[in-house]
Amino acid sequence: MSLHNISIRVEAETGYSVGSLRALLAEIAAHLETLARDGASGSIDLNSLPFAPGEYEQLRQLLGQGEVSAHIEAIGPSEVIETRYPGVWWVTHYNVEGDIVADMLEITDIPAIIRSQPEDIAGGLELLRAQLNDEVQQ
Amino acid sequence: MNEHDTLGERLAQQGISRRAFLKFCTAVATMMALPPGAASAIAEALVKAMRPSVIWLSFQECTGCTESLTRSHTPTLENMIFDMISLDYHHTLQAASGFGAEKSREDAMKEFYGKYLLLVDGSIPMNDGGVYSTIAGRTNLDLLQEVAKGAAAIVAVGTCAAFGGIPNARPNPTGAVAVSDIITDKPIVNISGCPPIPVVITGVLAHYLTFGELPELDNLGRPKSFYGESIHDRCYRRPFYDQGKFAKSFDDEGARNGWCLFELGCKGPTTHNACATTKWNGGTSFPIESGHGCIGCSEPHFWDAGSFYSALSMPASPLELATDAAVVGAAVGVAVSVANRAKKDAAKSAHTTTTIADLEK
Numbered sequence: 433m434s435l436h437n438i439s440i441r442v443e444a445e446t447g448y449s450v451g452s453l454r455a456l457l458a459e460i461a462a463h464l465e466t467l468a469r470d471g472a473s474g475s476i477d478l479n480s481l482p483f484a485p486g487e488y489e490q491l492r493q494l495l496g497q498g499e500v501s502a503h504i505e506a507i508g509p510s511e512v513i514e515t516r517y518p519g520v521w522w523v524t525h526y527n528v529e530g531d532i533v534a535d536m537l538e539i540t541d542i543p544a545i546i547r548s549q550p551e552d553i554a555g556g557l558e559l560l561r562a563q564l565n566d567e568v569q570q
Numbered sequence: 571m572n573e574h575d576t577l578g579e580r581l582a583q584q585g586i587s588r589r590a591f592l593k594f595c596t597a598v599a600t601m602m603a604l605p606p607g608a609a610s611a612i613a614e615a616l617v618k619a620m621r622p623s624v625i626w627l628s629f630q631e632c633t634g635c636t637e638s639l640t641r642s643h644t645p646t647l648e649n650m651i652f653d654m655i656s657l658d659y660h661h662t663l664q665a666a667s668g669f670g671a672e673k674s675r676e677d678a679m680k681e682f683y684g685k686y687l688l689l690v691d692g693s694i695p696m697n698d699g700g701v702y703s704t705i706a707g708r709t710n711l712d713l714l715q716e717v718a719k720g721a722a723a724i725v726a727v728g729t730c731a732a733f734g735g736i737p738n739a740r741p742n743p744t745g746a747v748a749v750s751d752i753i754t755d756k757p758i759v760n761i762s763g764c765p766p767i768p769v770v771i772t773g774v775l776a777h778y779l780t781f782g783e784l785p786e787l788d789n790l791g792r793p794k795s796f797y798g799e800s801i802h803d804r805c806y807r808r809p810f811y812d813q814g815k816f817a818k819s820f821d822d823e824g825a826r827n828g829w830c831l832f833e834l835g836c837k838g839p840t841t842h843n844a845c846a847t848t849k850w851n852g853g854t855s856f857p858i859e860s861g862h863g864c865i866g867c868s869e870p871h872f873w874d875a876g877s878f879y880s881a882l883s884m885p886a887s888p889l890e891l892a893t894d895a896a897v898v899g900a901a902v903g904v905a906v907s908v909a910n911r912a913k914k915d916a917a918k919s920a921h922t923t924t925t926i927a928d929l930e931k
């Protein structure tokens with residue numbers, strides 16, 4: 433059974449924070465400023481941050497949900513959500529069992545994982561051609 | 571299919587898309603504590619990486635290290651790492667037994683001499699000719715020396731292999747020592763912890779695969795990316811420490827408010843590990859988050875360093891007091907080794923049996 437199936441309620445709404453969220457928001461703002469000015473992307477690995485209990489959930493609430501959300505199926509699901517702040521994306525990768533294997537904020541116009549990859553495009557083209565050939569022969 | 575072809579070839583055979591691979595590399599980057607942006611560079615290197623042969627020897631240990639790895643919260647990821655290596659010998663996990671098992675080790679050693687990775691968990695008993703732990707009738711010492719000879723590098727998994735661990739705790743009846751006490755002519759990475767964090771084990775393997783070399787190490791041979799900072803440096807209770815707000819017992823007002831556990835014996839300030847950020851049980855929490863101080867299990871001689879429940883600044887003996895006071899102001903990397911040496915000496919001269927009363931201190 434995956435840990436995520438156990439219903440543990442985290443004390444999110446209590447507003448308990450030791451102050452690290454403010455620092456994190458400031459960092460996001462700095463990245464966003466760079467993106468707006470130079471078009472340079474940035475990312476923050478959420479796994480490497482020492483969240484106090486509930487702070488992670490608070491961050492979710494603070495960033496909220498914007499206009500775009502995408503679901504990817506690639507060796508397990510991935511969620512890509514544009515937050516309330518355009519250019520700030522919350523990207524979460526899960527494995528097949530549903531456990532988080534990478535969790536990050538990407539500050540960019542579009543996260544790389546959404547793009548079709550050149551190798552996959554080439555592979556797809558090959559597949560399509562093969563199908564066309566089959567139909568011609570029939 | 572060749573057992574030792576490149577990872578790129580294997581992935582293609584399994585029909586894994588490039589996007590899926592990119593996702594995997596992002597997870598690997600996170601695992602190695604590299605910035606997520608490093609994923610594409612990792613992808614490029616990994617596609618060409620050859621699967622190294624790995625021989626895993628278990629000596630005086632409790633199998634907790636293997637449990638930690640195989641029951642880790644990212645089984646698929648760990649599986650993929652296992653896909654990336656060829657685990658040719660691990661006597662707990664392998665199907666072969668008896669002579670067949672030993673033969674697979676000998677075959678791998680012959681075929682990949684000078685190239686295989688040697689993983690070791692458990693300490694090595696030296697007393698009485700090493701009779702306290704044997705495999706296939708041979709002492710751990712004998713086996714380690716033989717297998718280490720042809721290894722490209724050695725990874726000491728867990729505090730026992732890295733520093734001697736619990737078998738090495740006083741009075742150390744078996745004369746247990748660490749891998750590095752015996753093997754001195756090979757690169758050794760110490761992945762300490764009792765048990766070590768699974769993702770640190772796989773992270774080091776991924777690093778070796780990606781870059782073809784071992785990660786940068788601290789003065790105790792541990793990868794800096796995971797052991798570079800102390801628990802205290804990354805602890806979410808740190809603001810309370812800085813404000814002088816300490817829990818005085820496990821059930822007082824301070825404990826309920828989540829204040830710092832320093833006075834309840836937390837060893838976070840002198841312990842280097844990634845628990846505060848990587849956490850345990852699928853990122854659920856880590857000991858301090860559950861309300862118990864850090865016991866310092868990734869540091870040498872943690873078992874003999876006094877009660878888990880007495881504060882670092884209020885140790886049992888005056889000798890420790892003097893040294894630990896110095897720790898606070900000293901450079902952290904150097905300070906830890908000083909503190910540990912002092913603890914060891916102090917522990918030697920003032921050894922007492924641990925009682926229930928100690929736990930209540």
Ligand code: SF4
Nearest residue numbers: 802805830831836838
């Ligand atoms: S609980 Fe331990 S690691 Fe955390 S701030 Fe207090 S002393 Fe440091």
